[in-house]
Amino acid sequence: MSDPTVDLCSTVGSFACNLANTSECTGGAFGHTAMNIVVCVKYVPDATADRQFQSDNTVDRVGVDGLLSELDEYAVEQSLQIKEKRDGEDVTVTALCVGPEKAVDAVRKSLQMGVDKGVHVVDDAIAGSDAAATSLVLAKAIEKIGPVDLVVCGLASTDAAMSVVPAMLAERLGLPQVTQAAVVETQGDQVRIKRDGDAATEVIGGTMPLVLSVTDQSGEARYPSFKGIMAAKKKPLETLSLSDLGVDAGQVGLSVAWTAVEETAARPPRTAGEIVKDEDGSGATALVEFLASKKFI
Amino acid sequence: MSEVLVLVDHVDGAVKKPTYELLALAARLGEPSAVFIGSADQGAAVADAVKGYGAAKVYVVDDAQIKGYLVAPKAEALEQLIAKTSPAAVLIPSSAEGKEVAGRLAIKTSSGLITDAVDVQPGPVTTQSVFAGNFTVTAKVTQGTPIITVKPNSAAPVESAGAGAVEEFTPVISDAAKTAQIVASQPRQATGRPELTEAAIVVSGGRGTGGNFEPVDNFADSLGAAVGASRAAVDSGWKPHTFQVGQTGKTVSPQLYVAAGISGAIQHRAGMQTSKTIIAVNKDEEAPLFELVDFGVVGDLHAVLPAATEQIVARKG
Numbered sequence: 320m321s322d323p324t325v326d327l328c329s330t331v332g333s334f335a336c337n338l339a340n341t342s343e344c345t346g347g348a349f350g351h352t353a354m355n356i357v358v359c360v361k362y363v364p365d366a367t368a369d370r371q372f373q374s375d376n377t378v379d380r381v382g383v384d385g386l387l388s389e390l391d392e393y394a395v396e397q398s399l400q401i402k403e404k405r406d407g408e409d410v411t412v413t414a415l416c417v418g419p420e421k422a423v424d425a426v427r428k429s430l431q432m433g434v435d436k437g438v439h440v441v442d443d444a445i446a447g448s449d450a451a452a453t454s455l456v457l458a459k460a461i462e463k464i465g466p467v468d469l470v471v472c473g474l475a476s477t478d479a480a481m482s483v484v485p486a487m488l489a490e491r492l493g494l495p496q497v498t499q500a501a502v503v504e505t506q507g508d509q510v511r512i513k514r515d516g517d518a519a520t521e522v523i524g525g526t527m528p529l530v531l532s533v534t535d536q537s538g539e540a541r542y543p544s545f546k547g548i549m550a551a552k553k554k555p556l557e558t559l560s561l562s563d564l565g566v567d568a569g570q571v572g573l574s575v576a577w578t579a580v581e582e583t584a585a586r587p588p589r590t591a592g593e594i595v596k597d598e599d600g601s602g603a604t605a606l607v608e609f610l611a612s613k614k615f616i
Numbered sequence: 617m618s619e620v621l622v623l624v625d626h627v628d629g630a631v632k633k634p635t636y637e638l639l640a641l642a643a644r645l646g647e648p649s650a651v652f653i654g655s656a657d658q659g660a661a662v663a664d665a666v667k668g669y670g671a672a673k674v675y676v677v678d679d680a681q682i683k684g685y686l687v688a689p690k691a692e693a694l695e696q697l698i699a700k701t702s703p704a705a706v707l708i709p710s711s712a713e714g715k716e717v718a719g720r721l722a723i724k725t726s727s728g729l730i731t732d733a734v735d736v737q738p739g740p741v742t743t744q745s746v747f748a749g750n751f752t753v754t755a756k757v758t759q760g761t762p763i764i765t766v767k768p769n770s771a772a773p774v775e776s777a778g779a780g781a782v783e784e785f786t787p788v789i790s791d792a793a794k795t796a797q798i799v800a801s802q803p804r805q806a807t808g809r810p811e812l813t814e815a816a817i818v819v820s821g822g823r824g825t826g827g828n829f830e831p832v833d834n835f836a837d838s839l840g841a842a843v844g845a846s847r848a849a850v851d852s853g854w855k856p857h858t859f860q861v862g863q864t865g866k867t868v869s870p871q872l873y874v875a876a877g878i879s880g881a882i883q884h885r886a887g888m889q890t891s892k893t894i895i896a897v898n899k900d901e902e903a904p905l906f907e908l909v910d911f912g913v914v915g916d917l918h919a920v921l922p923a924a925t926e927q928i929v930a931r932k933g
Contacts, residue, residue, distance in 0.1 A: 486719030495795035577728030577759040597915025603923030
């Protein structure tokens with residue numbers, strides 16, 4: 320499998336040519352003719368705002384200004400690029416969000432960027448859900464949206480930042496996962512990505528349907544254009560409750576979470592350290608003295 | 617005493633330091649059992665390594681059917697080991713792959729998952745650092761087998777003689793798990809420096825380097841440190857993405873973190889705020905990172921770092 324001499328850039332680059340010669344990868348290999356992409360987007364508290372926990376130790380998602388998670392914008396961008404590269408094919412990109420009422424903003428932003436449809440799952444019972452329950456709701460919503468070829472996620476949320484929902488979602492949907500893509504190529508039902516793995520740069524291949532996650536290296540996300548903002552107002556945006564998805568309220572939420580937070584505490588502010596101004600080399604000497612005093616040298 | 621499974625972090629059979637840290641944490645919870653998923657002929661050497669850090673058992677899972685595929689087969693192997701051993705907990709390194717294995721495993725076994733723990737105490741009760749390090753959260757798993765991924769540098773390895781009894785374990789891997797394939801893999805070139813996430817000292821450079829990383833690299837080498845970079849430096853092409861410290865790069869928690877020419881945006885702080893000691897060198901005395909530091913130098917890194925490097929080298933003689 321691993322051939323260190325392989326030039327990874329050209330492997331991904333020549334992917335389209337390689338696949339053009341294989342008969343199994345022609346269009347319509349999905350079992351249905353149209354292609355469906357679902358991009359999962361999360362509404363998160365603004366990382367530059369003063370983020371807080373509530374008295375029940377859940378993240379305050381209402382009292383702090385929120386927005387579409389920056390890292391999910393890259394997932395929206397890649398979904399749109401896949402659609403655009405498949406010129407002439409029937410591709411639908413649906414933005415899916417699970418979150419409180421205000422979270423509809425994340426879906427709207429995705430619609431403004433160019434996705435075709437929005438689905439917002441909102442239900443009071445969902446509040447406080449852990450990653451496992453969130454992945455359950457997402458999986459049920461994806462099943463309701465219809466036969467899906469590609470589920471696209473961001474690298475991590477900017478709040479909890481666990482990075483496990485794509486894996487959990489793939490497990491629940493019984494799909495392969497191709498994660499942390501820095502470069503994405505698709506052709507027919509084949510997906511190929513390049514990524515910086517833990518110990519190596521890798522090219523990963525998979526066959527749709529699958530779950531894909533992309534990093535901020537995959538390409539700058541577009542800003543909504545004025546035209547996009549106007550067009551978004553007319554795009555379908557469906558709001559679903561748990562009962563619409565056939566999920567029992569007792570399966571989700573804080574009380575049935577598989578993990579429990581015992582305590583949250585603001586980290587004590589670091590006590591201000593010593594700051595010196597460098598004058599004619601005094602900074603270097605002071606720095607070395609500090610390092611020596613702390614036994615680093 | 618119940619077993620505690622520890623997934624061995626290794627590269628081609630060479631055991632990495634986080635494994636020993638996990639074994640130290642596992643010993644607090646029960647009897648540490650190392651799980652080595654790799655080439656069976658390396659099993660004996662791995663067992664030798666981990667038993668010096670308290671592993672009572674070593675499960676050797678030959679990866680002939682696992683290698684070359686992404687995380688799903690590893691999750692299946694661990695699921696079957698959980699069924700066999702009913703462990704008190706499963707500890708997994710908090711790498712990108714480790715967290716994905718843990719995510720699948722949690723759903724397979726209907727078990728609670730805690731990621732990026734920086735401490736694990738009996739219970740198990742975990743400690744996590746969240747919101748860019750501004751909050752500390754203690755938590756526990758309330759359902760199934762506690763599955764916990766642990767960040768590097770969360771515990772000191774403890775040398776202690778374990779029995780290290782080797783047991784070969786052959787999981788049944790489904791065809792469904794063998795769908796996402798590694799087509800090609802290029803091991804990262806060795807830099808001769810410690811691994812960024814595992815290093816005791818990290819020296820990072822940012823926009824202030826102006827693209828000249830030589831002072832940063834040399835200063836790092838004088839301290840035996842790993843080199844990191846801010847997103848601005850990576851986006852400018854001055855260092856590869858694998859050097860990036862921050863929200864979308866690596867999270868580091870070394871004994872000493874030196875930020876040179878880095879202003880300290882929240883995204884960068886998210887990747888280094890839990891470092892034990894923080895030093896900043898920056899021309900701009902208003903740089904937000906100075907609020908976090910134990911020691912700061914307002915000055916040009918191109919002057920300060922080379923002079924400091926020279927003095928350190930002289931001291932080391």
